Amino acid sequence: YKVFDVLEIRKDFPILNQTIHGKPLVYFDNAATTQKPQSVIQAISEYYQEFNANIHRGIHTLAEKATAEYEGTREMVRKFINASSTDEIIFTRGTTESINLVAATFGRQQVKAGDEVIITTMEHHSNIVPWQMLCEEKGATLKVIPINDAGEIILEEYEKLLSERTKLVAAVYVSNSLGTINPVKEIIDRAHAFGARVLIDGAQASAHLDINVQELNCDFYAFSSHKLYGPTGIGVLYGKRELLDSMPPYQGGGEMIKEVSFEKTTYNELPYKFEAGTPNIADTVAFKKALEYVNEISKPVAAEYEHELLTYATESLQEINGLRIVGTAKEKISIVSFVVEGVHHQDIGIILDTQGIAVRTGHHCTQPLMQRFGIPGTTRASFAMYNTKEEIDKLVKGLHRVVKMFR
Numbered sequence: 503y504k505v506f507d508v509l510e511i512r513k514d515f516p517i518l519n520q521t522i523h524g525k526p527l528v529y530f531d532n533a534a535t536t537q538k539p540q541s542v543i544q545a546i547s548e549y550y551q552e553f554n555a556n557i558h559r560g561i562h563t564l565a566e567k568a569t570a571e572y573e574g575t576r577e578m579v580r581k582f583i584n585a586s587s588t589d590e591i592i593f594t595r596g597t598t599e600s601i602n603l604v605a606a607t608f609g610r611q612q613v614k615a616g617d618e619v620i621i622t623t624m625e626h627h628s629n630i631v632p633w634q635m636l637c638e639e640k641g642a643t644l645k646v647i648p649i650n651d652a653g654e655i656i657l658e659e660y661e662k663l664l665s666e667r668t669k670l671v672a673a674v675y676v677s678n679s680l681g682t683i684n685p686v687k688e689i690i691d692r693a694h695a696f697g698a699r700v701l702i703d704g705a706q707a708s709a710h711l712d713i714n715v716q717e718l719n720c721d722f723y724a725f726s727s728h729k730l731y732g733p734t735g736i737g738v739l740y741g742k743r744e745l746l747d748s749m750p751p752y753q754g755g756g757e758m759i760k761e762v763s764f765e766k767t768t769y770n771e772l773p774y775k776f777e778a779g780t781p782n783i784a785d786t787v788a789f790k791k792a793l794e795y796v797n798e799i800s801k802p803v804a805a806e807y808e809h810e811l812l813t814y815a816t817e818s819l820q821e822i823n824g825l826r827i828v829g830t831a832k833e834k835i836s837i838v839s840f841v842v843e844g845v846h847h848q849d850i851g852i853i854l855d856t857q858g859i860a861v862r863t864g865h866h867c868t869q870p871l872m873q874r875f876g877i878p879g880t881t882r883a884s885f886a887m888y889n890t891k892e893e894i895d896k897l898v899k900g901l902h903r904v905v906k907m908f909r
């Protein structure tokens with residue numbers, strides 16, 4: 503793609519070419535999961551048709567091919583986030599499992615009674631609950647960085663929370679509910695000054711921002727393939743090698759061992775130490791195609807287009823009487839969350855669906871964030887590179903209809 507051509511891009515996503523309740527599908531639920539290009543869909547069936555075999559152990563041709571493809575994705579992921587070695591790329595089921603892995607290994611090993619873990623007000627439940635469970639188990643304390651009314655972290659308040667007791671800061675790079683891009687570099691540097699480690703939840707960031715874990719200098723970085731045009735059931739945990747080396751394993755089983763006897767087991771090298779059992783080979787292989795797709799389009803080019811959509815939507819939605827956008831940070835990705843006076847978000851979602859428009863409604867797995875804004879939930883439209891301004895016009899039209907019905 504020499505020039506960004508959204509109509510060409512749309513052709514790569516077969517699911518978009520359908521009608522819902524007789525209307526062309528408008529898919530605005532990309533923050534929940536993105537659609538998959540044909541190359542990804544094809545890679546899954548090719549794997550099962552042509553080289554399905556268990557990896558790493560076999561010496562036969564299919565096993566070698568499957569292993570090479572699986573490890574090829576690992577190298578692709580390494581490049582995608584600029585990690586220094588594939589030893590630092592652990593495959594998991596997704597962001598949630600990546601965070602739980604860190605809590606169960608690094609967390610259990612390092613966090614003691616009286617220690618503190620810091621998160622932000624805008625965390626997804628998957629970056630809250632594992633830390634709560636850990637703190638409860640250890641007698642540690644969970645601290646929360648407050649945000650302002652625009653949905654931005656208040657860095658001065660963050661500074662006040664940091665101390666020698668801080669063992670870990672776990673922060674979301676981009677809020678799935680508000681679209682806010684957090685100043686993660688500052689968050690990381692300030693935590694390091696106190697000797698704390700930092701985990702970045704990159705679930706939403708990875709499809710929109712260029713990710714460079716070495717430059718960020720984060721200790722852990724978690725993300726999911728399915729929010730990045732890839733399959734579900736596969737995700738990544740990046741960790742600094744010296745940390746991963748010193749951490750105990752996560753699950754025990756095949757693949758993660760060097761030698762097993764009934765008396766003692768020694769563990770495999772990185773990254774296999776953290777990958778017990780037969781992994782999700784098919785989806786991992788197909789994930790590579792998703793990353794190739796994103797690289798081919800070029801993330802900055804797609805991001806610029808998505809930003810145009812964000813600006814257009816933010817302006818267009820102003821014409822809806824009683825609509826208020828929740829999350830007005832200066833730095834945002836293409837997510838608009840809003841409430842409409844006198845209309846419940848669930849009713850908005852149902853009526854938009856009759857127009858073929860798919861949005862997310864509710865708390866978006868960020869209940870404490872909703873409490874901060876004093877609302878039960880929002881309607882969220884999240885845009886990907888295949889969305890268009892014409893689709894945003896349809897959303898606005900649909901919302902006019904909603905308002906007419908309920909007022």
Ligand code: PMP
Nearest residue numbers: 596597598626628678705706726
């Ligand atoms: N963090 C954020 C910011 C997210 O948006 C999501 C997915 N909604 C997750 C974590 C969890 O990701 P997954 O369900 O793929 O594990």
